[in-house]
Structures are given as C-alpha cells and as structure tokens.
Amino acid sequence: MRILGLLGDGDGRGAARLCQVAAQVTGMTGAGVMLLAGGRPQASVCTTDEVSSLIEEAQYTLGEGPCVDAHRLGEVVSEPDLVTAGASRWVSFSSRAVGAGARAVFGYPVRIGAGQLGALNLYRDRPGPLDDDEHANALVMADVAARAVLAAQAGAGLGGIGIDLEEDLFVWGAVHQAAGMVSVQLDIPVVDALVRLRAHAFLTDRLVSDVASDVVERRLAFGSDE
Amino acid sequence: MQHGTAWRIDRVGLRTTVGQTSEAGAVMLDQTLLVRSLVELADNLTDDFDIVDVLSLLSDRCVHALGVTAAGVLLAAPSGALRVVASSSDAMRTLELFQLQSDQGPCLDAYRTGQQVVNLDLAAVGSRWPRFAQRAAAEGFRSAHSFPMRLRRRTLGALNLLRSDPGPLDATAIAAAQALADIATIAILQHQIVIDAQTLNSQLSAALNSRIVIEQAKGKISQATGSDMDLAFRRMRNHARNHNQHLAELASGIAGGTIPPGSLDYLKPGD
Missing domain, CATH: 3.30.450.40 (GAF domain)
Structure with a gap:
C-alpha cells in the first residue's frame, strides 16, 4: 500500500517516478529499469541519476553486469560489495561501476510469468545487502515495472511502441547510427560494426555512446588498418 | 455450528x-x-x-x-x-x-x-x-x-x-x-x-528492434552519401513512400546489406 501511495505522489511522470520509488522503497542510492532481449540490453526505460545511467550504459557497452545476469538467469543477482568481491565477477563492469560511485549493485528480473522483459537495477553508494523488507519491496517494484511497461505497450499500434513508453525509452540510437556508418567505412555487416564499436570503447576505457557520438560527429572514423 | x-x-x-x-x-x-x-x-x-x-x-x-x-x-x-x-x-x-x-x-x-x-x-x-x-x-x-x-x-x-x-x-x-x-x-x-503479456512483450521487442534497425540504416546512408542523420532519414522515408514500402522493411534491407545505402531516390525540392 505504501508503494502504491508513493507511486501516486510526486510530480515525476510515469517511468521516472517508477525508478524514484524503486530506489526509495529499497533504501538504494539509485535505480534504473532496462529492457533486454537475446541476453543484451535493448533499451533503457528509466534511471534516477547519472550513476544509474552509467551502470546501464556500462552493461550496454560490455554485455555484463547485474541486469544482464538477472535477465539471463531469471534470478535476483546481488553484489553487496563490488570492491571486496574482487575481480572474479564482471571484471570490466565492476571497475566502471565503482569508478562511477557505486559500491553495491543488484539486479531483479522484470517479468510476467515465464516472459522475461528485462531487469530492475539498484545501486547503493555504500556496501551492504538489502534487508528482508527492502528485498520484498524490490520484488514488488520489479513486478510493477513489468506491468507498467506492458500496460503502456498495450495501446500501441501495429508494429509500434506505446505512446507513453515511446517518450521514456532510450535505445542508444546514436550507437546504432555509428554502427551503420562504421559498417560502410569498413565494408562489414552492421553486427560486426557494433562489435568493433564496443571493442573500441572497451580498449579506450570509454562509454560506447561517447565513441558513437565521435563517429556520428565525424571526429572518429574506422579505417581498415585499425 | x-x-x-x-x-x-x-x-x-x-x-x-x-x-x-x-x-x-x-x-x-x-x-x-x-x-x-x-x-x-x-x-x-x-x-x-x-x-x-x-x-x-x-x-x-x-x-x-x-x-x-x-x-x-x-x-x-x-x-x-x-x-x-x-x-x-x-x-x-x-x-x-x-x-x-x-x-x-x-x-x-x-x-x-x-x-x-x-x-x-x-x-x-x-x-x-x-x-x-x-x-x-x-x-x-x-x-x-x-x-x-x-x-x-x-x-x-x-x-x-x-x-x-x-x-x-x-x-x-x-x-x-x-x-x-x-x-x-x-x-x-x-x-x-500471462499469454497476453507474452504477446505484448514480443510486440514491444520487435518494435524496438525495428527502431534500432532504422538508426543503423540512417548511419549507413549518412556514411555512403555524406549526408547528416536527418537528411538520411528523410531520404529513406521518401524512398519508402515512392516505392510503396514500409519504412521498417526498407531500413531492414539497408541495414542487412541487401539494399545499397547509396541507391535511394534523391529528394525532390519540397520533399
């Protein structure tokens, strides 16, 4: 009931409010909701802050992290301390998340029945697990997120995205534009160009969307000698 | 009792x-x-x-x-x-x-x-x-x-x-x-x-995918023709209209490599 009250309060619109409430009722610093397909992030529904966006972006770039695992395994994924967990789990993701200011990260599957939509990601700027109440609230919020996304999609036209959802969804469009450009530059398929972009971002320790905007703005071109 | x-x-x-x-x-x-x-x-x-x-x-x-x-x-x-x-x-x-x-x-x-x-x-x-x-x-x-x-x-x-x-x-x-x-x-x-949810989820996923493919096609056209993304999109939309094609279909052909990105119709003034 408290959650329902919170969702109704405040000025934030739909998805943004969802993420704010998710962070609030789970005692987290920030939260985000991502849609995933085929084991990879496909779109971001909402994030509460810069760090949450970076956590999503890092998982998008690297293809690893709590949301990717929560979605892939269909289970809650907890990492109460990214620092002491050492390098065993999500090597690249961990260093970026810690660098951005996250200390504990959690991924909750967003699904209805057997249908996996994506994941709710939660982070805290200090180490420690969720207590029982916070965990229960996180499960509820993941469920609310699934229902909210599908309810918004229910009004969509054929082949389209629901109007309310369309405003909120972020599909990393520039990354795909850049992949199209690189595919022409190198005469390779778009999928391979996407891999090259991600590899470049990884090697230069940058975010894939930053690399992509360099390509789109024509500050960076991929030559066959690269 | x-x-x-x-x-x-x-x-x-x-x-x-x-x-x-x-x-x-x-x-x-x-x-x-x-x-x-x-x-x-x-x-x-x-x-x-x-x-x-x-x-x-x-x-x-x-x-x-x-x-x-x-x-x-x-x-x-x-x-x-x-x-x-x-x-x-x-x-x-x-x-x-x-x-x-x-x-x-x-x-x-x-x-x-x-x-x-x-x-x-x-x-x-x-x-x-x-x-x-x-x-x-x-x-x-x-x-x-x-x-x-x-x-x-x-x-x-x-x-x-x-x-x-x-x-x-x-x-x-x-x-x-x-x-x-x-x-x-x-x-x-x-x-x-649950059945309804699964249908909606697949529809959303497909719609997102076609959104992504359109961005990829824009990138290819932009690179092949030296135009910016906006112009690339307008050319693609114009071509789709001229040939009575769905935008998503045309984009998929371009992104997938079956339609050369430089082969689209030129925009006429006013398009």
Missing part, C-alpha cells in the same frame, strides 16, 4: 469462506480431502500449466472431496460458445454435451445468470428442462448442482455436480464447491494475463 476457515487471495481481492457443519442426511464433506485438493490445485498452477489438466483435476477432486457422483466443467470459448472441457466420467460428459445440444439444463443457467443453481431434484424439474431431466434420470442421476465460474462481472463457464441421491448439498459443501470453482477461475484468468 460454524467454524469458519477463510482463504484469502489478495491478488484478486476474492474471499471465500468454507464453514464446517454436520447435518444428518446431508452429503459428507471430507475436510482433509478438501484441503488437500485445494493445495493440489494451487500446486498445479505453474507458469505454463495446462487448463484442461487443471480442470480435470478439479472435477476429480470435487467427486472425492464433496462426495458427489460426477463432476464436469463447461468453459466458454472466446466466441462465447460453451464447450465441455473436463468431466469425471463418461456419463457426465455425455450429459454435458446433451445440455449443450439441447440448449437446456442447470449448467447453462448457472453460466448465463452467473448464479448458483443448486439442490435441484431432477424428478421435480421435468417441466423446466424436460429433455435434460429425462436424460439425466436415464444415466442414474437424481440431483444436480451447478456453480458459475465467475470473477466479478465476468463468467467463464460453470462447474457441474451430479448426485445419484435426490437430497440437497449442505451449505458447507456448496461453499466448498464454489471455492474450488473460484480457484479454477482465477487460475484461468491469470493464465490469460
């Missing part, structure tokens, strides 16, 4: 109370079997349960736990036409089919009115349902009891119980039968929600 046992199913806000009474002459309700049946029903409601399996289980458990002779379930198809989905015996199945064919009987009334039609002495309903009463008597049944499978204003079908005794079901057995029917109803509605 009533000792209330209440099941509360919060998700749909439905409350069912099963009391315990023992009146001489009334049908014996086996409490242990009833509880076990409820647990068993709930246990079968996994993510991908089979509706026919669950309703067959419901029919069998009604016979055992409520002490009736036969039980069966009629369910409405999306078109509204009723179908026999489960029955505990062949005689029951025959009789349910007969009700549908002759368009008369207690099950149809329970479904149409959304109300229980119980404690019918079949010897006394000859004028109401002449053909049904005759047929049921021929199969050895003496009383009929039908329960709507209903949640709020929506009725999905009916659960039907027949006994070879003419006597009434006591209040406890009636409440228990309705509880079993309610659980099956919720299960079916939940199942429908």
Whole structure:
C-alpha cells in the first residue's frame, strides 16, 4: 500500500517516478529499469541519476553486469560489495561501476510469468545487502515495472511502441547510427560494426555512446588498418 | 455450528469462506480431502500449466472431496460458445454435451445468470428442462448442482455436480464447491494475463528492434552519401513512400546489406 501511495505522489511522470520509488522503497542510492532481449540490453526505460545511467550504459557497452545476469538467469543477482568481491565477477563492469560511485549493485528480473522483459537495477553508494523488507519491496517494484511497461505497450499500434513508453525509452540510437556508418567505412555487416564499436570503447576505457557520438560527429572514423 | 476457515487471495481481492457443519442426511464433506485438493490445485498452477489438466483435476477432486457422483466443467470459448472441457466420467460428459445440444439444463443457467443453481431434484424439474431431466434420470442421476465460474462481472463457464441421491448439498459443501470453482477461475484468468503479456512483450521487442534497425540504416546512408542523420532519414522515408514500402522493411534491407545505402531516390525540392 505504501508503494502504491508513493507511486501516486510526486510530480515525476510515469517511468521516472517508477525508478524514484524503486530506489526509495529499497533504501538504494539509485535505480534504473532496462529492457533486454537475446541476453543484451535493448533499451533503457528509466534511471534516477547519472550513476544509474552509467551502470546501464556500462552493461550496454560490455554485455555484463547485474541486469544482464538477472535477465539471463531469471534470478535476483546481488553484489553487496563490488570492491571486496574482487575481480572474479564482471571484471570490466565492476571497475566502471565503482569508478562511477557505486559500491553495491543488484539486479531483479522484470517479468510476467515465464516472459522475461528485462531487469530492475539498484545501486547503493555504500556496501551492504538489502534487508528482508527492502528485498520484498524490490520484488514488488520489479513486478510493477513489468506491468507498467506492458500496460503502456498495450495501446500501441501495429508494429509500434506505446505512446507513453515511446517518450521514456532510450535505445542508444546514436550507437546504432555509428554502427551503420562504421559498417560502410569498413565494408562489414552492421553486427560486426557494433562489435568493433564496443571493442573500441572497451580498449579506450570509454562509454560506447561517447565513441558513437565521435563517429556520428565525424571526429572518429574506422579505417581498415585499425 | 460454524467454524469458519477463510482463504484469502489478495491478488484478486476474492474471499471465500468454507464453514464446517454436520447435518444428518446431508452429503459428507471430507475436510482433509478438501484441503488437500485445494493445495493440489494451487500446486498445479505453474507458469505454463495446462487448463484442461487443471480442470480435470478439479472435477476429480470435487467427486472425492464433496462426495458427489460426477463432476464436469463447461468453459466458454472466446466466441462465447460453451464447450465441455473436463468431466469425471463418461456419463457426465455425455450429459454435458446433451445440455449443450439441447440448449437446456442447470449448467447453462448457472453460466448465463452467473448464479448458483443448486439442490435441484431432477424428478421435480421435468417441466423446466424436460429433455435434460429425462436424460439425466436415464444415466442414474437424481440431483444436480451447478456453480458459475465467475470473477466479478465476468463468467467463464460453470462447474457441474451430479448426485445419484435426490437430497440437497449442505451449505458447507456448496461453499466448498464454489471455492474450488473460484480457484479454477482465477487460475484461468491469470493464465490469460500471462499469454497476453507474452504477446505484448514480443510486440514491444520487435518494435524496438525495428527502431534500432532504422538508426543503423540512417548511419549507413549518412556514411555512403555524406549526408547528416536527418537528411538520411528523410531520404529513406521518401524512398519508402515512392516505392510503396514500409519504412521498417526498407531500413531492414539497408541495414542487412541487401539494399545499397547509396541507391535511394534523391529528394525532390519540397520533399
């Protein structure tokens, strides 16, 4: 009931409010909701802050992290301390998340029945697990997120995205534009160009969307000698 | 004497109370079997349960736990036409089919009115349902009891119980039968929600994918023709219109490499 009250309060619109409430009722610093397909992030529904966006972006770039695992395994994924967990789990993701200011990260599957939509990601700027109440609230919020996304999609036209959802969804469009450009530059398929972009971002320790905007703005071109 | 046992199913806000009474002459309700049946029903409601399996289980458990002779379930198809989905015996199945064919009987009334039609002495309903009463008597049944499978204003079908005794079901057995029917109803509605959710999820995923493919095609056109993203998009949209193609289809051809990104129509002034 408290959650329902919170969702109704405040000025934030739909998805943004969802993420704010998710962070609030789970005692987290920030939260985000991502849609995933085929084991990879496909779109971001909402994030509460810069760090949450970076956590999503890092998982998008690297293809690893709590949301990717929560979605892939269909289970809650907890990492109460990214620092002491050492390098065993999500090597690249961990260093970026810690660098951005996250200390504990959690991924909750967003699904209805057997249908996996994506994941709710939660982070805290200090180490420690969720207590029982916070965990229960996180499960509820993941469920609310699934229902909210599908309810918004229910009004969509054929082949389209629901109007309310369309405003909120972020599909990393520039990354795909850049992949199209690189595919022409190198005469390779778009999928391979996407891999090259991600590899470049990884090697230069940058975010894939930053690399992509360099390509789109024509500050960076991929030559066959690269 | 009533000792209330209440099941509360919060998700749909439905409350069912099963009391315990023992009146001489009334049908014996086996409490242990009833509880076990409820647990068993709930246990079968996994993510991908089979509706026919669950309703067959419901029919069998009604016979055992409520002490009736036969039980069966009629369910409405999306078109509204009723179908026999489960029955505990062949005689029951025959009789349910007969009700549908002759368009008369207690099950149809329970479904149409959304109300229980119980404690019918079949010897006394000859004028109401002449053909049904005759047929049921021929199969050895003496009383009929039908329960709507209903949640709020929506009725999905009916659960039907027949006994070879003419006597009434006591209040406890009636409440228990309705509880079993309610659980099956919720299960079916939940199942429908899951199926709908999966359809919506695939549609959303496909729509997102075509959005992504359009961005990729814009990038290819932009690189191949030296235009910015906005111009690339307008050229693609113009070309799709000229050739009566869907934008998503054209984009997919360009991104996938079957349509050269430099081969699109030029924009005419004003396009």
